[in-house]
Amino acid sequence: MVLIAVQVNGTDHQDEVEPRLLLVQYLRETLGLTGTNIGCDTSSCGACTVLLNGESVKSCTLLAAQADGAEIQTIEGLAPAEGPLHPVQEAFRENHALQCGYCTPGMVMAAVSLLEEEDQLTERTVREGLEGNLCRCTGYHNIVRAVLACAAERGMVPGSVS
Amino acid sequence: MTMGAGAFSGKPVRRVEDPALLRGEGTYVDNLKIEGMLTLHFVRSPIAHATIRSIDASAARAMPGVVGVYSATDLAFPPAPALMTLRPGAVRPALAEDRVNFVGDPVVVVVAESRALAMDAAEMVEIDYEPLGAVVDMEDALSPDSPVQYESIGSNVMIGLRSGSDDPLAGADVVVRGRFENQRVAVVPMEGSAIAVDPTGADYDLTVHLACQMPHMIRGVLSGLLELEPDRVRVIAPHVGGSFGGKHLSAEGVVAAKLALELGRPVKWVETRSENMVALPHGRGQVQYVELGLKHDGTMVGLRCRMVGDAGAYAGFGGILVLGQTKIMAQGVYHIPEIAFDVGIVVTNTTPMGAYRGAGRPEAAAFLERIVDMAADELDMDPVELRRKNFIQPEEFPLTTVMGAEYDSGDYEVALDEALRISDYKGLRDEQAQRRARGDRMLLGIGLACYVEVTGGGEEFAEVEVHDDGMITVKAGTSAHGQGHATAFAQIAADQFGVPIEQIRYVQSDTARVARGGGTGGSRSVQLGGTAVLQTSKLVVERAKELVADILEAAPEDIVVTGDGSVGVAGVPSKAITWAQVARTASERGAPLQVQHDTERAGSTFPFGAHVAVVEVDSETGRVVPVQHFAVDDCGVIVNPLLVDGQVHGGLASGIAQALWEQFLYDADGNPITSTLAEYAMPSAAELPSFTTAHTETPSPVNDLGAKGIGESATVGSTPAVQNAVVDALSHLGVRHIDMPCTPERVWRAISDARIGTLPDPWREPRTEMAAFPKEGASEEELERGAESVNL
Numbered sequence: 031m032v033l034i035a036v037q038v039n040g041t042d043h044q045d046e047v048e049p050r051l052l053l054v055q056y057l058r059e060t061l062g063l064t065g066t067n068i069g070c071d072t073s074s075c076g077a078c079t080v081l082l083n084g085e086s087v088k089s090c091t092l093l094a095a096q097a098d099g100a101e102i103q104t105i106e107g108l109a110p111a112e113g114p115l116h117p118v119q120e121a122f123r124e125n126h127a128l129q130c131g132y133c134t135p136g137m138v139m140a141a142v143s144l145l146e147e148e149d150q151l152t153e154r155t156v157r158e159g160l161e162g163n164l165c166r167c168t169g170y171h172n173i174v175r176a177v178l179a180c181a182a183e184r185g186m187v188p189g190s191v192s
Numbered sequence: 193m194t195m196g197a198g199a200f201s202g203k204p205v206r207r208v209e210d211p212a213l214l215r216g217e218g219t220y221v222d223n224l225k226i227e228g229m230l231t232l233h234f235v236r237s238p239i240a241h242a243t244i245r246s247i248d249a250s251a252a253r254a255m256p257g258v259v260g261v262y263s264a265t266d267l268a269f270p271p272a273p274a275l276m277t278l279r280p281g282a283v284r285p286a287l288a289e290d291r292v293n294f295v296g297d298p299v300v301v302v303v304a305e306s307r308a309l310a311m312d313a314a315e316m317v318e319i320d321y322e323p324l325g326a327v328v329d330m331e332d333a334l335s336p337d338s339p340v341q342y343e344s345i346g347s348n349v350m351i352g353l354r355s356g357s358d359d360p361l362a363g364a365d366v367v368v369r370g371r372f373e374n375q376r377v378a379v380v381p382m383e384g385s386a387i388a389v390d391p392t393g394a395d396y397d398l399t400v401h402l403a404c405q406m407p408h409m410i411r412g413v414l415s416g417l418l419e420l421e422p423d424r425v426r427v428i429a430p431h432v433g434g435s436f437g438g439k440h441l442s443a444e445g446v447v448a449a450k451l452a453l454e455l456g457r458p459v460k461w462v463e464t465r466s467e468n469m470v471a472l473p474h475g476r477g478q479v480q481y482v483e484l485g486l487k488h489d490g491t492m493v494g495l496r497c498r499m500v501g502d503a504g505a506y507a508g509f510g511g512i513l514v515l516g517q518t519k520i521m522a523q524g525v526y527h528i529p530e531i532a533f534d535v536g537i538v539v540t541n542t543t544p545m546g547a548y549r550g551a552g553r554p555e556a557a558a559f560l561e562r563i564v565d566m567a568a569d570e571l572d573m574d575p576v577e578l579r580r581k582n583f584i585q586p587e588e589f590p591l592t593t594v595m596g597a598e599y600d601s602g603d604y605e606v607a608l609d610e611a612l613r614i615s616d617y618k619g620l621r622d623e624q625a626q627r628r629a630r631g632d633r634m635l636l637g638i639g640l641a642c643y644v645e646v647t648g649g650g651e652e653f654a655e656v657e658v659h660d661d662g663m664i665t666v667k668a669g670t671s672a673h674g675q676g677h678a679t680a681f682a683q684i685a686a687d688q689f690g691v692p693i694e695q696i697r698y699v700q701s702d703t704a705r706v707a708r709g710g711g712t713g714g715s716r717s718v719q720l721g722g723t724a725v726l727q728t729s730k731l732v733v734e735r736a737k738e739l740v741a742d743i744l745e746a747a748p749e750d751i752v753v754t755g756d757g758s759v760g761v762a763g764v765p766s767k768a769i770t771w772a773q774v775a776r777t778a779s780e781r782g783a784p785l786q787v788q789h790d791t792e793r794a795g796s797t798f799p800f801g802a803h804v805a806v807v808e809v810d811s812e813t814g815r816v817v818p819v820q821h822f823a824v825d826d827c828g829v830i831v832n833p834l835l836v837d838g839q840v841h842g843g844l845a846s847g848i849a850q851a852l853w854e855q856f857l858y859d860a861d862g863n864p865i866t867s868t869l870a871e872y873a874m875p876s877a878a879e880l881p882s883f884t885t886a887h888t889e890t891p892s893p894v895n896d897l898g899a900k901g902i903g904e905s906a907t908v909g910s911t912p913a914v915q916n917a918v919v920d921a922l923s924h925l926g927v928r929h930i931d932m933p934c935t936p937e938r939v940w941r942a943i944s945d946a947r948i949g950t951l952p953d954p955w956r957e958p959r960t961e962m963a964a965f966p967k968e969g970a971s972e973e974e975l976e977r978g979a980e981s982v983n984l
């Protein structure tokens with residue numbers, strides 16, 4: 031067993047974990063944060079995407095032990111429980127960017143990080159930026175629209191007015 | 193704002209489902225925690241076809257945390273359920289008995305305290321196999337020499353049947369012929385199969401949480417298999433992470449239910465993706481031999497189809513689709529006076545086949561639209577004009593087709609015109625000509641598909657109740673898994689009650705809370721479930737009006753739904769009472785304002801449309817990029833355009849992916865070679881373009897909403913449009929056909945074959961075995977003789 035200390039959605043946690051425990055399992059099973067989904071076993075789908083020290087990672091590709099000392103944000107930490115949705119969540123709703131919702135937490139976290147990382151976004155760069163996140167329901171059309179809407183709101187789309 | 197008729201229906205109302213899903217509050221099966229729940233893990237066959245010599249599970253049983261390890265000989269499991277049985281005797285045991293029939297066939301199940309422990313123990317199970325030869329190719333399975341899967345049946349041919357016209361090509365001036373592969377694809381819902389079974393509840397012998405589409409049907413099947421009273425079994429479909437025809441009660445699900453009963457403890461099985469790719473039934477999988485006869489002027493005279501359908505292992509029910517939906521839709525949008533349709537359905541040592549978005553209809557549109565393009569090429573006609581010339585005309589509906597389908601309504605030319613208009617078809621053709629004239633490396637391909645498909649048909653249940661606080665509960669027997677019924681059905685009800693959407697509470701997908709239902713599948717939900725909600729709401733409103741007339745001492749015909757949350761006398765705002773008051777009065781009088789109602793059986797509806805696909809083909813590498821897609825889909829009257837477009841987008845992605853990328857492949861021994869998401873070419877956002885969607889609205893006369901299904905239409909229309917676009921890009925080189933998926937290698941090979949004059953003939957004769965199939969409608973004696981010849 032390994033002792034890890036992490037901050038998840040602003041709360042500090044210390045846990046003894048099995049060395050082989052994946053970060054996604056730690057989040058889901060140990061902490062009960064089941065908003066982060068698992069969609070594959072080859073790091074291909076992005077359903078498990080969370081923010082680790084502000085950057086998006088596939089939480090199935092890391093061991094919980096590797097996250098020792100990190101700050102982690104999951105979908106549950108994006109908007110206050112009783113408060114309004116985060117602007118990216120809101121844009122997903124406004125643009126009908128989710129159907130079954132299974133890819134959605136990972137997709138939203140990937141979009142949050144993409145919007146943070148880039149200065150400008152176009153349809154092409156949004157599509158490439160979300161390449162690691164698979165969705166079977168939406169054909170991505172409305173997901174791309176949602177992210178571009180957020181980008182336009184922040185003045186990140188060339189030619190758009192913020 | 194005044195509500196009431198039309199305030200919500202037809203509007204792009206934002207989904208009521210979304211906030212919970214966006215906050216990570218999904219209730220997917222794997223999120224469920226039940227005290228003391230055990231986890232299952234399956235040991236699966238690594239060999240496509242083998243007898244099981246011996247199983248040694250002793251080491252696994254001794255592992256920590258292991259509660260039990262079972263093979264078919266350790267516990268009497270019921271057989272795996274089949275949605276349809278292809279042939280008597282073609283049953284599938286829940287766990288393999290004396291032989292395995294595909295890679296991924298579950299043989300042993302480990303029950304342990306945690307998933308990790310179950311997986312560790314599964315590694316310790318030793319199974320000794322004696323390999324038998326495998327048959328992987330569906331056409332090889334037609335041969336009497338192929339290694340037989342069911343000794344008791346004696347042949348891999350489950351159904352062999354010839355039907356229709358004896359000489360459909362008689363009178364044709366020109367016959368075009370093509371052999372088309374409609375390749376096997378994987379369903380890939382982002383959530384795999386998942387089930388949790390709790391035998392400890394007080395009210396039910398079993399409470400089953402299952403990722404599925406049809407909880408009521410599954411309750412019936414499961415209670416039958418386990419010999420329990422149906423009302424002692426509760427099936428709940430919580431949030432389901434997509435299904436697309438794939439998720440039903442699986443063999444593994446039956447094992448889980450049986451073990452929960454046996455052990456008296458809750459058990460859970462959540463499929464890994466690697467399992468899902470080989471265990472969840474695959475879709476499509478046909479080889480199509482198609483001949484179309486035409487007059488010189490392009491008039492179609494007859495169509496001859498000889499089709500092979502792959503059922504996969506254990507006669508997977510998807511094998512029958514070629515004889516069902518593909519056959520019934522063979523005529524498509526055209527006048528084709530004579531059609532012959534012969535079918536051979538075989539078992540192979542591959543993952544069992546099932547339904548996948550479209551289930552038989554995409555296969556029909558694919559071959560028909562492909563052969564029509566080949567005919568246009570042969571006759572040197574514009575593919576648009578050839579289609580137009582043969583369309584069934586709007587005034588001919590309702591129409592019984594040569595195949596016996598009862599087309600409800602349609603206007604194929606209007607959809608085609610709209611697709612040509614929004615795509616600027618002429619402008620695209622000009623651009624293509626310019627690129628060709630310049631000798632551009634990047635070739636432009638423009639592909640057309642006109643389709644009609646079949647959805648719905650049947651009946652559905654709804655219940656509507658107005659509560660004392662004015663809230664309205666709406667229940668339907670359909671079961672959404674991403675489609676947005678909670679929103680669409682609330683729109684329908686809110687309009688009838690003249691209340692805001694927020695006043696409607698929607699309940700579905702739980703056999704304990706919804707009395708009965710047909711579930712969701714075949715794009716049936718709005719036309720049947722939505723109609724049930726509409727009719728039931730109207731019945732409740734009628735009762736309310738009578739009640740209010742009585743209270744206000746007015747004539748019932750003067751009472752109206754006011755549109756601001758009340759019911760009252762028309763034109764007299766002071767004489768109105770709120771829904772809460774109406775409900776309270778109803779309760780006080782001993783008959784709560786609640787109605788349960790089943791719709792009458794309705795006929796199927798036939799959505800249709802026209803797609804224009806635009807691709808760029810790199811003539812040096814063969815790489816195809818879909819650059820634009822214009823989809824005109826007519827699903828009758830639209831309840832929520834936002835949801836309709838969402839269904840279209842998803843369908844387009846699946847359909848385009850089949851044309852260009854996805855294929856589930858095996859090597860010659862039956863080993864899967866695309867069994868992870870790293871190898872299986874499901875597209876990401878980076879591979880796809882944005883889509884242009886439009887709709888014509890031709891109401892269906894068969895339901896009160898005038899609606900037709902939309903869940904699968906875009907899949908049906910897009911695949912042939914894209915495939916046609918790829919071939920079109922190369923048509924000036926003489927290329928007439930490329931099979932799906934149109935991979936860079938295939939496209940490059942076609943280009944290079946064209947350059948050196950070695951293009952293969954797109955036609956060859958089907959296997960001779962098919963000619964021996966008995967003819968539909970033949971005498972018993974002939975059928976038997978035919979069956980014998982098939983069984984050689």
Ligand code: FES
Nearest residue numbers: 069070075076090
């Ligand atoms: S679950 Fe992490 S990438 Fe698929």
Ligand code: FES
Nearest residue numbers: 129130133165167
């Ligand atoms: S919304 Fe279903 S997988 Fe993306």
